[in-house]
Amino acid sequence: MRRPVIELRSVSKTYGRGDVVVRAVDRVDLVVERGDYVAVMGASGSGKSTLMNILGCLDVPTSGRYALDGVDTRRLDERRQSMIRNRKIGFVFQSFNLIPRTSAVSNVELPLAYAGVRGGERRRRAVRALERVGLAERVHHKPSELSGGQQQRVAIARAIATDPVLLLADEPTGALDSHSTTDVLALFDELNAAGRTIVVITHEDEVAGHAKRVLRMLDGRIVSDQRAAPVVGPPPRHAARVAQP
Numbered sequence: 001m002r003r004p005v006i007e008l009r010s011v012s013k014t015y016g017r018g019d020v021v022v023r024a025v026d027r028v029d030l031v032v033e034r035g036d037y038v039a040v041m042g043a044s045g046s047g048k049s050t051l052m053n054i055l056g057c058l059d060v061p062t063s064g065r066y067a068l069d070g071v072d073t074r075r076l077d078e079r080r081q082s083m084i085r086n087r088k089i090g091f092v093f094q095s096f097n098l099i100p101r102t103s104a105v106s107n108v109e110l111p112l113a114y115a116g117v118r119g120g121e122r123r124r125r126a127v128r129a130l131e132r133v134g135l136a137e138r139v140h141h142k143p144s145e146l147s148g149g150q151q152q153r154v155a156i157a158r159a160i161a162t163d164p165v166l167l168l169a170d171e172p173t174g175a176l177d178s179h180s181t182t183d184v185l186a187l188f189d190e191l192n193a194a195g196r197t198i199v200v201i202t203h204e205d206e207v208a209g210h211a212k213r214v215l216r217m218l219d220g221r222i223v224s225d226q227r228a229a230p231v232v233g234p235p236p237r238h239a240a241r242v243a244q245p
Contacts, residue, residue, distance in 0.1 A: 006032035011064030026220035042217035090159030149180025
């Protein structure tokens with residue numbers, strides 16, 4: 001049997017002490033199998049951002065167990081947590097988080113550099129990732145020379161360059177117009193169809209509608225967990241060909 005990518009067992013995250021304790025995440029159990037596509041929804045304060053930080057090894061639970069691809073994160077010191085983030089998780093953020101003065105390919109190379117991949121191989125893998133997201137002709141463009149949708153696709157290329165087991169996206173279409181949103185969601189569909197495991201944090205029904213599974217959070221708990229039929233639509237004209245991870 002293949003191990004789950006994500007396995008949470010009674011995970012909680014609390015803040016404060018005594019009578020003033022906030023349970024941002026409250027005894028959450030969650031298993032995400034390899035190749036799944038999960039959307040996490042909830043109002044502000046529901047706990048979805050705290051859950052994302054735990055899943056991304058950006059924060060540690062107060063109690064409970066989180067195993068990422070079979071690795072018990074409770075046993076990791078700060079250095080090893082950083083290594084896990086770099087090698088097993090690809091992040092996509094609403095604000096792209098690109099370095100403005102460097103080219104698309106240099107931005108994509110960054111996590112590979114942190115992983116110790118040498119120059120020639122690093123450049124080849126970065127270019128290949130940009131080709132996967134349909135930006136083969138934009139590898140030397142700086143972020144200011146790209147549209148918002150293209151910048152987000154650079155960020156996605158950066159996220160998949162290390163071949164992570166998990167693609168973790170936080171409101172990935174929040175800063176995009178409707179056309180770019182369609183393109184990015186189509187790219188996520190293709191990545192998932194090629195076997196990539198995706199968890200997306202969103203408040204948008206359109207985004208959640210592309211997922212195979214939708215979780216809803218309230219007061220730190222998962223109150224709904226439903227399998228959903230993905231939205232099927234024509235791919236954008238420049239849809240990328242995504243290779244099997």
